[in-house]
Amino acid sequence: MRAHLPEEREILIIQIQEQLNELKQLSRVDSHAIEGWEISVAGNNQPPGNPPKSGWKRIGAGTHWGDGQPDWTAWFRCKTQVPKRLVQSGSFVSLHLGIAREGLISINGKPFHGISENHKTFRITEASHLKKPLRIEVEAYTEAVQHPAPKYYGKFECAEFIRVDEAIDSLCWDLQVALDVLKTHDRKSTTFQRLLEVLASAMVRLQPYPEDLSVLRSLCRKTARWLKNELKPFPANPDDGRLLVCGHSHIDTAWLWPLQETKRKCGRTFSSILHLMEVNPEFTFAQGQPQLYQYVKEHYPEVYKGIKKRVAEGRWDPAGPAWVEMDCNLSGGEAIIRQFLYGNRFLEKEFGVRNNVCWLPDAFGYSWSLPQILKGCGVDFFVTTKIDWSMITTFPYTTFHWEGIDGTRIHAMMPPLNYNGNLIPKECKKQWEQIRQKDVLDEIAFSFGWGDGGGGPTQEMIENGKRLDDIAGIPKVRFGRLTDYFNEQREKIDSASLPVWNGELYLELHRACQITQARTKWYNRKMEVLLRETEFLSALGCVFGSAYPREELESIWRDVMTNQFHDILPGSSVEALYRETDEIYRSAMSRSMALKTKALDNYLKKIDTTGPGRPLVVFNSQGWNRTDPVGLPKSELKLKADEIFVDCDGDLVPSQVSRDLSGEDRVWIAPSGVPSVGHSTLRIVKNRSSLAIENSLKVSESRIENPFFVVELDPKGFIRRLYDKRANREVLPKGERSNILRVFHDLPHMHDAWDYDFNVDSNAWDWEDVQSIGIAESGPVRASIEIVRRTQRSTLKQRMVLYSNVPRIDFETSVDWWEKHVLLKAVFPVNIRSPKATYEIQFGSIERATHENTPFDRARFEVPHHRWMDLSEGNYGVAIANDSKYGSDILGNVMRLSLLRAPVHPDPHADEGRHEFVYSLIPHSGDWRHGSVVPLAAELNAPMTIGMPKKRLGPLPSTNSWLETSSKNLMIETLKREEDGKRLVLRVYECEGNRGVGTVLTRMPVKKAWASNLVERNLTPLKTSKGKINLDVTPYSVHTLMLELE
Known part of the structure; x- marks a missing residue:
């Protein structure tokens, strides 16, 4: 009976699905339980490896394993063979394993397929596997630390071989895809009602299902031919659109698991992809991040060999040449260049290809500097999906020209949905419907496959894709390569027809990623500076024929670049990962320091250091003459009480000895001038004539003064007055305090490590619990006041430092931080009025609003920057510089630098422990250009280098640029x-x-x-x-x- 009423049609859909489910069961013609399994528990934090040689015990179906521990690995093994009765013409054999949430199956010692929640059944295609004995080994994994109270148990559920009839299975997919397409149509449409009748008729043709397999198989073949013919009147029309589909697995280099586990995720995922390519000749796959390929090359050589084969034949697309999918707000400009330099060099060396598509679907915002960097690195196309995650405003375009800070334009695209697409009719339709410029785009890319933790596409997704090439209501699907698609679009689309977005791509979400895991951010800044200095000295050594440590430097850069991944540097990963990265950073810093020391020693040997006393060489890598003080441990100098510093002309160089916040005695020297990218030689001599420097610094417990500023403190240690002597100007608004250390209750409505909310100010208090205020240093190079503050859990020591010859006020800070769910900011109200502020970004700066006129402005309540931010009016301004901080906000006349957070997920101990950092106040006449903010911030971040050579007559003069x-x-x-x-x-x-x-x-x-x-x-x-x-x-x-x- 035909269904005429809406309710009847809904019943008919349910009936068709139930009958189809029954047919799917009938496609499983036979099965064979695999027995004789053994287990050996390996423990947690396991690297890629081989099965253990001992500790094996028998295990049966229904047994739990893992001891309830996260990050737990066990090995399973058995010897078996596919029964001959399962190997029949017209059928295929699958291996079904329900053993673990994640794992890697090896057969006869070679990786076969990965296990995941979505990958448990695997077709056996290799003829020898169907005929000869098999040794099956499974490296199984409970799961990483993902949830506050997860269930970490693994469970051995089942293991079996399954014989599947090809004709019945194929018809099941034909019917299921058509039924899923039907469900996407308007229930009142003609297409829906006619297509429903076709599917109902198909099921009538099959019912009742014959008990004889050969009869059922024959009937299914006939029905498949009939269905194909009946679906011809339901072709896709131009309004349905077109999709280029390509498999993808977004493997986070680290996130809710450590780097060690990522290596195994790559082995699992990539072996699965290779297996799917064996089964499905039309299937294509795209994967970027050369670091992941490097992992596979080192730990899974058989898999890597297979990847190279598929790249050569054009089905495996190494899309995305950046070493990792890096954070684009916090990474330095040079570091981003190295991502593409080293990434594409790897692809060219290993696969013979260079890639020109920047595939960054998941980074948390994109700097305005990026178009120039990308174009300069040979990249022609930029792709992301992340900006559509913004919570306040909606980005207006799907494809556009992105114009960068210097005017460079790059073709950009934001495919709808996300990077972990599910290739089902509903999602395909949604992908096309959400395109904002169908007049420009007649086809859109759709990457499909389970991601974040790897896994990738499934056979089910591919089966769907095969049947969605021409059916009403769904975009026409074709398999292809992402890189080819984006380059085709770049060549095909008329550039004049595209809109232009000129500015940063700010993500209105995950703003706290500028703050969380401050130690990682500190390491990142220090390593970028250290590598720069090391390369400068090593390159100058080439002038004299010294060897350049290229391989060692690239190795260090690779570690730094990997740690700039968009879930590592932003601070959104698990505790185990940050234990790993701390060790990686310490090693990278040690290795880089060793290279720098060697290069410096070689350089010092070329300088004429003859003359009185002991020579001391100061090296400057910046492009201007520097006079800022430089310090080093007194123990290294072995300075005696009657020794002083003089320059090449014998003039006295100001110096002092003072104890730093860590309790170490340091010697501070203020050279009269170290030339641009060069050196100056000082001498340590005995003070035979009682030479002395006039001290221009004045300090008490509540007041400090130098030739530039007068600073007065209130009883709580906050600044109550800041007077600029040069401009005859009060810097603070009347009655306001500055350098307020303000604490905010910080419990976001979601994404603990990633976000803080717009109304965080509603519960805030000033850190006024002062334990002591006292004079720490009194000149002649620098003077400082030290303030100690405490809470019930944490202690902060801070020195406010003024210099005799630098117009910058430094706040040297050491914090023992043991808070939970709070945010700490340094707050500076200033006597400036401007509708916009300036923030440093890679290779330049960007202006942002200081008001909340529009939702677009209001959404930017925390913004990324690098070494400085500035608020200036017509003839005066104030900048705040820093040596390791990346987040801030300026609203009206209040400048705030974000210092520390204390989230508890996914790392329950995030940011706990000792932190040391410096931020600075730079009042100045004119705007930030006139006020020399850029060089002053650069000097804060990159102090000059001191070397202590032996006396020798070298070819270089004592001072050289x-x-x-x-x-x-x-x-x-x-x-x-x-x-x-x-x-x-x-x-x-x-x-x-x-x-x-x-x-x-x-x-x-x-x-x-x-x-x-x-x-x-x-x-x-x-x-x-x-x-x-x-x-x-x-x-x-x-x-x-x-x-x-x-």
Whole structure:
């Protein structure tokens, strides 16, 4: 009977599904339980490895294992063989294992397939596996630390071989896909009602199911032919759209598991993909992140060999050349360049390909600097899905030109939905419906596969995709490569038809990722600075023929880049991961320091250090003459009470000895001038004439003064007055306090480590519990007041430091932090009025609103920045610099720097322990350009290097400069050796938004010079004259020079 009423049609849909489920059971013709299993428990935090040789015990179905522990590994094994009765023509044999939440199956010693919640049944395709004895081994895993109170038990549920009839199974998929398509249609539409009748008729043709297998098989084949013919009147129409589908597994390099576990996730996932490719010749797969390939190369050579084969035939797409899918707000500009430099070099070396698509679906926002960096790294297309996660405003475009800080444009796309697509009719339809520019796009990419923790596509998804190539109401599906699709779109779409987005891609979510896990962020900044200094000194050594440690430096960079992954550096991973990364950072810092020390020692040997006393060389890697104080432990200098410092002319150099916050005595020296990218030699001599420096610093327990500022404290240790002597100006609003350490109750409505909420200010208090205030230093180089504060759990020591010759107020801070669910900010109300503030980002700066006029403005209540932020009005401004902080906000005239958080998930001990950091106040006349904010912040982050050479007559003078630029807005960022060859790479950028001719002057023996892109390709000859190289400088432009030495 035909269904005429809506209720009848709903009943009919249920009946069809139930009958179909019965047919699916009938497709399982036979099965065989696999017995004789043994288990050996390996424990937690296991690396990729081989089965243990001992500890094996028998285990049967229904047995729990894992002892309720997270991150727990056990091995299972058995010897078996597929029964001959299961190996029949017209059927295939599958292995079904219900053993663990995750695992890797190996057959006869080779990886076969990964296990996950969505991967438990695996078709056996290799002929030898069907005919010969099998040794099955499973490396099984409970799960990582994911939830406050998870169930970590593994359970051995079942293990069996299954014979599946191909004809019945194929018809089941035909019917299921058609039924799922039907459910996406409007119940009142003609298509829905007609298609429902077709499916109902198909089931009538099959009922009752014959008991004889050969009869049922024949009937299914006939019905499949009939159904194919009956579906022809239901083709897709142009309005249904088109999808390019490609398998993908978004494997977070770390997140709710440590790096150690990621290596095993790669082995599981990639072995699964290779198996699916054997079964499905049309299936394609895309995977970026060369670091993951490196893991597989090291630990799963058989799998890696298979990957290389599939890349060569074009079905495996190494999409995304960045070393990892890095955070794009916190990573430094040079570090992002290295992501693409080293990533594409790996792809080219290992697979013979370079990739030009930036695949970053899941990073937590994208800096305005990125278009220039991407284009300069040979990347032509940018893809993300993350900005659609924003909670306040909706991004208006699916595809657009993204214009960067310097005017560079890159083609960008934000496919709807997310990167873990499920290839089912409902999701395919939604993917097309949510495109915002169907007049421009006639096809959209859809990556499918289970992700975050790996796993990837399933056979079920692929079966769906095969049947969605032309059916009414669903986009036409074709399998293909993501890289090919995006390049086709770039060439096909008329550029003039695309809108332009000029600005950052700010994610209105996960704002606390600028703050959480402050120790990781501290390491990141320090390592970026240290690697820069190491490369400078190593490159200068090339002038004298010294070997350049390229391989060692790349190895260190790889560790730093891996830790810039978008769930590591932002602070949203588990405790076990941060134990790993702390160790990685400590090792990287030690290795880099060893390289820097070696390069410095070699450099010092080239300097003429003859003369009276003991020589002391100060090295400056920045592009301007520096006079800021530099300190080092007194124990290293072995300074005697009657010794002083003098410069090359014999003039006294100011110095002092003071104890730092850690209790170590340090010697502070204020050199009269260390030239740009060069050195100056001081001497330690006996003070035979009682030379003394006039002390321009005045300090008491509540007041401190230098030639630039007068600072007065209130009884709670906060600043109650800040007077700029140069500008004759009160910096603070009348009656306001500054450098307030404000604590906020911070329990977000979701995403504990990732977010804090818009109304966090509603429950806040000032940290006023002062234990002591006293004079710590009194000059002549620096003077400071030390304030100690406590809560019931935590202690903060802070020194407010003024210098005799630097117009910057430093707040050196040490915190023992043991709080829960609080946020700590340093708050600075200032006497400035401006509708916008400026924040440093990679290779430049960005202006953001200081008001909440629009939802767009209001959503930015915490923003990322790098070394400084500034609030300026017409003739005056105030900047806040920092040495390791990345989050801040400026609303009205109140500047706030975020210091520490204390979330409890996914790391219950996040941010606990000791923290040391420095932030600084820089009042100045004019705007941030006139106030020299960029160099002052750079000096805070990169103190000069001191070397103590032996006396020798070297070829270099006691004072020497290697490089300088014609103006202060042209910053020298990088000096290194090229990756393939002996030329030096010099990178400079314009930092103030100015235009004109800029000149680089080098005193190195340069024979030839070229301009290149950021990854040392596409060389163009440059004219040089007496070491001068002229550049056409535009606002925020980055220039890379290749220098061939004589």
